[in-house]
Amino acid sequence: MKAYLLRTYGPPENLLLSDVPTPTPAAGEVLVRVRATSINPYDWHHMRGEPLAARFTPGGFGKRRPLQPIIGCDLAGVVAATGPGVTLFQPGDEVYALVKHGAYAEFACVREDLLAAKPRRLSFEEAAAYPMAAVTALQAVRDDARLTGGRRLLVNGASSGIGTFAVQLARAAGAEVTGVCGGRNADLVRGLGAATVIDYRTEDFTKVARDFDALLDIAGSPRVTAARRTLRPQGTYVVIGGKAGRWVRPMDHMIGATLIGRFGTRRVVITDTHIGPSSARNLTELAGLTDSGEVTPVIDRAYAFAELPAAMRYVEAGHASGKVVVTVAA
Numbered sequence: 001m002k003a004y005l006l007r008t009y010g011p012p013e014n015l016l017l018s019d020v021p022t023p024t025p026a027a028g029e030v031l032v033r034v035r036a037t038s039i040n041p042y043d044w045h046h047m048r049g050e051p052l053a054a055r056f057t058p059g060g061f062g063k064r065r066p067l068q069p070i071i072g073c074d075l076a077g078v079v080a081a082t083g084p085g086v087t088l089f090q091p092g093d094e095v096y097a098l099v100k101h102g103a104y105a106e107f108a109c110v111r112e113d114l115l116a117a118k119p120r121r122l123s124f125e126e127a128a129a130y131p132m133a134a135v136t137a138l139q140a141v142r143d144d145a146r147l148t149g150g151r152r153l154l155v156n157g158a159s160s161g162i163g164t165f166a167v168q169l170a171r172a173a174g175a176e177v178t179g180v181c182g183g184r185n186a187d188l189v190r191g192l193g194a195a196t197v198i199d200y201r202t203e204d205f206t207k208v209a210r211d212f213d214a215l216l217d218i219a220g221s222p223r224v225t226a227a228r229r230t231l232r233p234q235g236t237y238v239v240i241g242g243k244a245g246r247w248v249r250p251m252d253h254m255i256g257a258t259l260i261g262r263f264g265t266r267r268v269v270i271t272d273t274h275i276g277p278s279s280a281r282n283l284t285e286l287a288g289l290t291d292s293g294e295v296t297p298v299i300d301r302a303y304a305f306a307e308l309p310a311a312m313r314y315v316e317a318g319h320a321s322g323k324v325v326v327t328v329a330a
């Protein structure tokens with residue numbers, strides 16, 4: 001099969017399209033013929049081996065070189081074969097999954113408890129837009145912000161991959177959403193269900209937004225103390241992303257928010273996207289919301305498999321509106 005191999009950390013050119021043996025599913029695993037994948041900031045962090053702190057954390061990228069030569073964490077495809085003991089899936093099933101690595105390949109072996117049935121009304125490319133971004137958005141809106149009907153939610157980074165899902169999920173939960181995004185994406189974010197939009201390029205939202213029940217900080221742009229002022233005294237500050245950096249960023253933003261969160265009445269929660277049986281359950285919930293028409297993916301660009309390094313470069317620049325997907329096999 002063809003797969004992108006990452007032998008050394010670095011720029012997108014280090015991803016080399018190569019011929020490698022097709023893997024054989026072990027007990028409890030399913031061989032998926034990958035039809036589409038997508039690009040997340042996590043993937044280019046993995047490609048660069050940055051922040052360097054992520055190489056040294058348990059389960060991290062690998063100290064000197066990538067532990068996993070095939071990166072990529074979103075996939076949508078068709079079950080090609082099953083390993084011993086697999087009971088939930090059979091060849092021909094259309095599936096999607098959030099995995100730790102291995103998606104930038106024509107085939108991937110995936111534990112069956114990570115797989116969910118693909119939303120029926122979506123193409124493989126549209127389904128591949130979901131795993132990391134939509135699961136993170138669902139965890140943040142449902143579990144971390146604990147949003148219910150009538151609550152007021154502020155989403156900083158509403159035009160991002162995660163933000164475009166979060167705005168829709170919050171609206172589906174009955175919340176009133178204000179989105180912070182660049183002016184060029186204002187119509188997009190309104191169309192997803194935001195009642196109000198603040199243009200981050202012309203206005204500092206921490207100076208004008210007040211009395212929110214929760215803030216989803218996806219862009220990670222404000223100072224923690226300023227961000228908390230947008231909340232009611234019992235409000236929740238959900239930290240999802242932060243500015244990227246070589247050494248520690250964005251971890252410093254999360255550590256700072258956790259420490260400051262110990263003081264005052266406003267809750268601070270760091271969203272930590274789980275990859276496991278719970279992500280498969282979340283993908284099943286998202287498939288239901290998608291097939292009922294409450295959530296729909298926003299695709300900024302679609303690339304061919306041969307162009308995956310260019311897709312990586314585009315996402316790394318930080319200005320995708322929604323998701324960037326890659327067709328692996330038409």
Ligand SMILES: NC(=O)c1ccc[n+]([C@@H]2O[C@H](COP(=O)([O-])OP(=O)(O)OC[C@H]3O[C@@H](n4cnc5c(N)ncnc54)[C@H](OP(=O)(O)O)[C@@H]3O)[C@@H](O)[C@H]2O)c1
Binds near residue numbers: 041200220273
């Ligand atoms: N906590 C977790 O478990 C977890 C899981 C997944 C991802 N993350 C993190 O979450 C962050 C977002 O991921 P993503 O996939 O949604 O990113 P993304 O799609 O690559 O984000 C790009 C978008 O962010 C917008 N943006 C950039 N700066 C902004 C600012 N200051 N204010 C408002 N919007 C701004 C851009 O709009 P313009 O073009 O207008 O600038 C663009 O639409 C990343 O830092 C990622 O590492 C965390």
